[in-house]
Amino acid sequence: MAKFLVTYHGGGAPPADPAAREQMMAAFGAWAMSVGDSMIDPGAPLGPAKAVTSDGVQDDGTRAVEGYTLLSADSLADAVELVRSHPFVIRGGTLRVSEAVAP
Numbered sequence: 001m002a003k004f005l006v007t008y009h010g011g012g013a014p015p016a017d018p019a020a021r022e023q024m025m026a027a028f029g030a031w032a033m034s035v036g037d038s039m040i041d042p043g044a045p046l047g048p049a050k051a052v053t054s055d056g057v058q059d060d061g062t063r064a065v066e067g068y069t070l071l072s073a074d075s076l077a078d079a080v081e082l083v084r085s086h087p088f089v090i091r092g093g094t095l096r097v098s099e100a101v102a103p
Helices: 018-038 076-083
Strands: 002-009 039-045 051-053 056-058 067-073 094-099
Touching: 002 039, 002 076, 018 039, 018 067, 067 076, 076 094
Parallel strands: none
Antiparallel strands: 002 067, 002 094, 039 067, 051 056
16 A cells, blocks of 8 residues: 545635634544544644755745545556545645655
C-alpha cells in the first residue's frame, strides 16, 4: 500500500453558524468512516503559513493549502476514488492527491 497526501484548496471559509459547522463536521466524519482502514491520519485545517527559501522567510499573507489528510491505497487512481465523495469537494473546494514516493 502506498501513502497519499491529500491537500485541501479553496472551498471558502467554514460556516459561522454552529449548526452548519456541526453538519459540516458530521459530513466529514461520515466520509472518514467510509474510507475505513485507508485513513492514516484524518488531518486538520491549516492556519497561517510562511515560506522558507534560500532568500529567507516570506509571508505573502495567503494559505496555499487549507488542510490535509493522509490516506493509504494501492494506487493513485484508488486514492482519487476515495476522495471523490469528500464533502469538501461537494462544498466547492479542490482536493489534490499526491503519492508519497519512497526513496
